[in-house]
Amino acid sequence: MKSAQAITELETAFANKARPATREDKPARLWVGCFGNAVPDVLLAAAGCRFVDVKAIPDAELNDVHQGMARFIEPFLDDYTRVFLHRLACGRLDHLRAIVFSRQDAAALVAYQYALEYQRQHQADTAFPTLLLWNAEQGTTEAVMTFNQRQASQLLTRLAALGAAHPSTEDIATAIEQVRTRHQALDELTLVQRDGTPRLTALEVLRWRNAGRYLDPAQFSSQLRTALSDVSSRPARMGKRLGLVGTATDSEDLYRMLDSVGCVVADLQPFGQAWPGPMSESDDLDGLLNAMAIDPFCPRGRSSIAMVDALADTCALAQCDAVIAQMDQNDDTFGWDLPSLEQALNKQGIPLLQLGFRDLRPDGDWITRSRERLTTVLGDL
Amino acid sequence: MTDANATDYVPLATARQATDYQRDWVRGLREQIKSGTEFAFVNADTPHELFHIMGLPIVTNQWWSAVLSAKQLSEYYFDYMETLGYHDRLAKYSSLPLIAELEGDRERQPWGGLPVPAILCARQSADDHQRIFSLWAKQTGAPLFLFSAPAVPDPAPNWWQLARDDWETLYGTDRLDLMEAELYDLVHQLEHITGRDFDPDAFARYMAAINRQEELFDDVSQMLAQAPRCPIRIAEQIPNVMIPQWHRGSDWALRHAEAFRDEVKQRIEDGVAVCPDESIRMMWVGAGLWFDTSFYAAFEESHSAVFAWSMYLPFAADGYIRYDQGDPMRSLAARVVSMNEQLHQPPWVNSWLVEQARRYRIDVALMLIPRHDRFSGQGSLFSKQALEAAGITVIEIWSDMVDRREWDREDMVKRVASVLDEVKAKKVLT
Numbered sequence: 088m089k090s091a092q093a094i095t096e097l098e099t100a101f102a103n104k105a106r107p108a109t110r111e112d113k114p115a116r117l118w119v120g121c122f123g124n125a126v127p128d129v130l131l132a133a134a135g136c137r138f139v140d141v142k143a144i145p146d147a148e149l150n151d152v153h154q155g156m157a158r159f160i161e162p163f164l165d166d167y168t169r170v171f172l173h174r175l176a177c178g179r180l181d182h183l184r185a186i187v188f189s190r191q192d193a194a195a196l197v198a199y200q201y202a203l204e205y206q207r208q209h210q211a212d213t214a215f216p217t218l219l220l221w222n223a224e225q226g227t228t229e230a231v232m233t234f235n236q237r238q239a240s241q242l243l244t245r246l247a248a249l250g251a252a253h254p255s256t257e258d259i260a261t262a263i264e265q266v267r268t269r270h271q272a273l274d275e276l277t278l279v280q281r282d283g284t285p286r287l288t289a290l291e292v293l294r295w296r297n298a299g300r301y302l303d304p305a306q307f308s309s310q311l312r313t314a315l316s317d318v319s320s321r322p323a324r325m326g327k328r329l330g331l332v333g334t335a336t337d338s339e340d341l342y343r344m345l346d347s348v349g350c351v352v353a354d355l356q357p358f359g360q361a362w363p364g365p366m367s368e369s370d371d372l373d374g375l376l377n378a379m380a381i382d383p384f385c386p387r388g389r390s391s392i393a394m395v396d397a398l399a400d401t402c403a404l405a406q407c408d409a410v411i412a413q414m415d416q417n418d419d420t421f422g423w424d425l426p427s428l429e430q431a432l433n434k435q436g437i438p439l440l441q442l443g444f445r446d447l448r449p450d451g452d453w454i455t456r457s458r459e460r461l462t463t464v465l466g467d468l
Numbered sequence: 469m470t471d472a473n474a475t476d477y478v479p480l481a482t483a484r485q486a487t488d489y490q491r492d493w494v495r496g497l498r499e500q501i502k503s504g505t506e507f508a509f510v511n512a513d514t515p516h517e518l519f520h521i522m523g524l525p526i527v528t529n530q531w532w533s534a535v536l537s538a539k540q541l542s543e544y545y546f547d548y549m550e551t552l553g554y555h556d557r558l559a560k561y562s563s564l565p566l567i568a569e570l571e572g573d574r575e576r577q578p579w580g581g582l583p584v585p586a587i588l589c590a591r592q593s594a595d596d597h598q599r600i601f602s603l604w605a606k607q608t609g610a611p612l613f614l615f616s617a618p619a620v621p622d623p624a625p626n627w628w629q630l631a632r633d634d635w636e637t638l639y640g641t642d643r644l645d646l647m648e649a650e651l652y653d654l655v656h657q658l659e660h661i662t663g664r665d666f667d668p669d670a671f672a673r674y675m676a677a678i679n680r681q682e683e684l685f686d687d688v689s690q691m692l693a694q695a696p697r698c699p700i701r702i703a704e705q706i707p708n709v710m711i712p713q714w715h716r717g718s719d720w721a722l723r724h725a726e727a728f729r730d731e732v733k734q735r736i737e738d739g740v741a742v743c744p745d746e747s748i749r750m751m752w753v754g755a756g757l758w759f760d761t762s763f764y765a766a767f768e769e770s771h772s773a774v775f776a777w778s779m780y781l782p783f784a785a786d787g788y789i790r791y792d793q794g795d796p797m798r799s800l801a802a803r804v805v806s807m808n809e810q811l812h813q814p815p816w817v818n819s820w821l822v823e824q825a826r827r828y829r830i831d832v833a834l835m836l837i838p839r840h841d842r843f844s845g846q847g848s849l850f851s852k853q854a855l856e857a858a859g860i861t862v863i864e865i866w867s868d869m870v871d872r873r874e875w876d877r878e879d880m881v882k883r884v885a886s887v888l889d890e891v892k893a894k895k896v897l898t
Contacts, residue, residue, distance in 0.1 A: 158853055159849045159850050159853065160849065161837065161845060161846065161848055161849055162839075163839055163840070163842050164842070190619050193595050197842075197846060199619070200619075200623075200813055200814060200846075200847075201814065201850075203623075204814035204815050204818075204850055207625070207815060208815075219621075220619060220621040222618045222621060223618075224616040224618055228649070228650075228653070229649075230645065230646050230649030230653075231616060231646065233645070234616075234618065234642055234643075234645070234646040237642045238642070241642075386595055387595055387598070388598075389598070389614055390598075390602060391598055391599045391602045391603075392602055392606060416557075417557065417840075417842065418555070418557060418558075419557065419558055419559055419594075419595075419596055419840065419841070419842050419843075420596050422554055422555045422557065423554065423558060423596055423600065423603065424599065425554070425555075426552055426553035427603070427606075443555075444555075444557075
């Protein structure tokens with residue numbers, strides 16, 4: 088496969104969000120949706136499931152409205168929760184046998200709770216996929232480890248009840264190896280993005296990285312490496328080196344705007360390099376669970392101070408000239424980290440530029456205002 | 469029978485006693501601290517029991533927040549909060565004390581403010597709790613103990629029927645094992661801070677005393693629900709419940725709960741009513757409106773409408789009574805493991821509110837929905853729909869419990885009065 092073809096396939100996978108183009112795969116394998124970072128897709132792979140992200144939103148489904156569900160959705164819910172619930176109630180996710188929601192993702196947890204309650208109240212007229220909670224905790228104590236091991240065991244049992252394979256230790260080791268290969272390919276992408284001479288746009292990196300949420304790990308790793316093979320021949324991109332932090336966004340317009348004002352060399356929002364999270368060196372499940380339980384970028388980590396330091400250190404490692412912060416309209420978490428992050432970045436000589444609140448899909452005015460502001464500020468650096 | 473007019477309402481003696489006790493306690497705590505006593509600053513949904521049994525006084529974050537708000541300080545602090553770079557859509561209720569701490573002028577705070585705690589404690593039920601407490605720890609240097617808060621995968625709607633005895637089934641062995649292990653971790657840390665050894669036998673007796681206290685509150689709730697007319701205002705229910713709750717299981721708390729029960733019982737026997745011609749019974753859904761508690765009495769004269777229900781009293785029973793089944797520490801885990809979630813997560817909150825509304829013969833629910841405190845506001849519309857399906861009129865109050873900046877009392881009174889007019893007219897017709 089040539090690089091251009093690999094790029095097309097990655098970008099198509101991200102654009103389609105693994106919908107009709109791959110639907111023919113459905114009869115052969117159990118399709119499972121994943122909402123939020125930190126879902127253990129190793130377990131899904133080991134159980135023979137086909138797993139796809141359901142948090143990022145296909146453009147065609149952005150404005151889905153289900154009147155029955157709308158009665159329960161408060162305006163302060165996370166946009167990704169709101170859109171998911173409408174999509175679910177509209178039947179957009181009917182091709183999935185189950186959806187696994189991550190406790191580590193606030194939008195995912197509320198989506199799980201609301202979907203479960205809606206289903207309970209409307210059992211006669213809904214046929215949702217089976218709703219499963221990945222309830223793992225962050226921490227290093229024996230109690231947390233035991234708890235997480237039980238969650239893994241229960242997830243596998245629930246999947247098996249739906250028809251998935253109950254994997255052996257060897258199956259899990261094989262799946263870990265596959266997912267490790269994906270991690271390594273994504274690490275290469277991260278290295279290319281933060282290279283001394285940037286050559287990829289932030290939008291390309293967003294699409295390529297997140298295509299991995301919809302493709303088989305081995306297939307994705309191969310395609311990504313092929314796509315990366317020609318990058319060194321591309322012309323160098325010019326502009327200030329930027330970091331991106333804040334709440335989750337898959338807005339391509341936002342990324343185009345960032346590409347027009349500089350080079351994003353560290354993308355640290357949840358659809359950036361926070362995914363797929365830590366990988367263990369060992370081939371056993373406990374090692375993987377332990378690694379996942381100390382993810383420095385997890386918003387539910389035991390110390391927000393450590394997370395802030397990790398963000399600042401990553402921006403410094405990428406030699407950012409400035410870091411850009413953005414938040415969704417209902418942020419109630421990242422805002423607590425912002426002043427500390429600004430201080431930590433400033434200690435490293437990096438200014439933090441705040442774009443403030445944005446819509447799920449920022450409109451033209453917001454994009455224009457942000458571009459003008461960043462152009463001015465970055466020009467003064 | 470001695471009917472009182474709404475305007476002649478005589479406050480409960482026990483309400484004043486509770487408030488006086490807490491004020492004196494905080495003052496006394498300051499004096500003790502000067503002579504070396506330490507204290508803990510903790511969130512409301514943490515195991516206060518362990519601090520009490522280890523002899524470490526606690527100040528509760530949400531109580532202190534309510535006090536700051538009642539002293540009309542929230543506007544100042546939330547304006548100050550924005551100057552620090554924290555945006556104005558962050559949750560207010562749990563963060564007001566932090567902002568006061570960051571502001572630093574203790575003389576501005578009630579009773580000279582709080583000194584540096586020996587330990588901070590929170591549960592990670594909402595993602596911002598860890599952040600608020602981490603910032604406090606960074607500011608003061610106090611150690612922070614965080615409890616894990618795994619979510620509830622399969623919440624049983626009738627939780628209050630299972631929670632007292634069958635809590636192992638209700639909350640799940642995995643979650644209870646984790647919570648219990650972390651409770652013992654906290655015990656070890658408190659042993660280190662206090663220099664005292666944990667006494668399991670004393671703890672068992674203490675846990676039994678707490679159940680007795682909550683049973684007293686259960687009795688009061690039963691009496692209020694069944695009384696022909698509501699005999700006390702919820703603005704008095706709240707201190708009579710919550711202040712003993714902050715000191716739960718202590719001799720004073722038990723004595724106070726008994727005195728409260730006796731005073732309510734006497735009022736009911738004497739036929740006392742907040743509104744002698746009570747015609748509309750209301751429930752206040754959500755946390756207290758701490759900066760304007762007189763709002764609760766705003767419709768007594770105009771509509772003979774009385775707030776008969778707020779969550780604090782009935783939740784003292786349903787949220788706290790956990791019979792130990794031979795394992796007091798595990799029963800404490802059962803009390804704490806989903807404490808807050810029971811008040812916010814569907815189907816727990818909507819099912820419970822409907823059950824309570826029926827018990828209390830509620831006509832109208834005023835539902836406080838904070839725009840910028842998602843953990844507190846979530847599940848509101850499930851609750852609204854459930855209450856309406858049960859025949860109860862629901863009025864949404866989009867406001868914050870401690871931030872008065874968006875509160876327009878005059879407008880709110882007009883809105884509520886208009887709905888009450890309709891409800892009253894319908895009741896006359898039927």
